[in-house]
Amino acid sequence: MKKSIAIDMDGVLADVESHFLTWYERDYGEKFTKKDLAGKTEEDAFPKKGLVKKFASTKNFFSTVPVMKGAVEAVKKIQKDYEIYIVSAAMEFPQSLVEKRSWLSEHFPFIHWKKIVFCGDKSIIDTDIMIDDHLKNLDYFKGETIMFSAFHNLDFDNHTRANNWEEVLDILKSVEKF
Known part of the structure; x- marks a missing residue:
């Protein structure tokens, strides 16, 4: 599994x-x-x-946000060995729901709609690993965490940091056979 x-x-x-x-x-x-x-x-x-x-x-x-450099290719690679769920705390901005769903369909069409979770509080998420940029999501997560660098988290070091998707892939390779 x-x-x-x-x-x-x-x-x-x-x-x-x-x-x-x-x-x-x-x-x-x-x-x-x-x-x-x-x-x-x-x-x-x-x-x-x-x-x-x-x-x-x-x-x-x-609907007009650019894709993070290297994200599409990295997620495709990760998907070969992991069950991927896209998780977004979208309820804070309800108008974003349709836009985010459409954006994902355009840029990540290989992610099945059943693997997309729009929620208000990510503490309900029970995966093995979480990749996020917000401490409010990572600090309470029960599994392994990877903190994706963002302007608002640069002063924190309580999670494994990845500055880009290449580093995410390296972290996952070092954790286990990828």
């Missing part, structure tokens, strides 16, 4: 950081980089407070 992995969408499969930066420049005419966001919370990422939530609540935000 294959081990199972829960993979987060936003910040792991979907490059929301780049998208926030693009939308900020588009709407406010000011260019920020990922370095400018480093170590900040989502609430304080931009000069205007709450902008991340505002963008995430806007129609077409999730």
